[in-house]
Amino acid sequence: MIVYDLVCAAGHRFEGWFGSSADYAAQHDGGLLSCPHCGSAEVGKAPMAAAVPKKGNQLPAPHRARTGNHPAEGESQALSAGPLPPAVAKALQQLAEAQCKALESSTWVGDRFAEQSRAMHYGERDAEAIHGRATVADAKALLEEGIQIAPLPFPVLPPDELN
8 A cells, every 4th residue: 555645736735545546646646646635636646754753872862852843742743734834845845856866876786785885885896876785773873983875855756666
């Protein structure tokens, strides 16, 4: 099951659940999607932020210092179901496009990311742009060795897992 954030021409944001990306494309192309708020049939995918889990080194909520931007323990914080501000939507779109462009000239190395990064750093193989998967421990070890790496802002599926 795939969940997409969708947006209509009027800017209303809502979720759509689909069996696959092909399922979404078929419904979109067939004009079967409509906004539940205003009924508009002009619906498309909205930019989505990656779901990133908490870092393992973060303390549980009761031990964190309270700031004015976070609710106190036991309080709830309302989330807006409205559209993203245009500047934020544009920035997310530009970031996604920049990542996509960067990945065009990068090689997928999968779970061998840490190994391949070390090999390039120590001159055991030619340097090139690569991307892949690494555990948190592997990423920390690479950084401690002085190997420059950075996480991608949006998740990337391996080429063999794309629909």
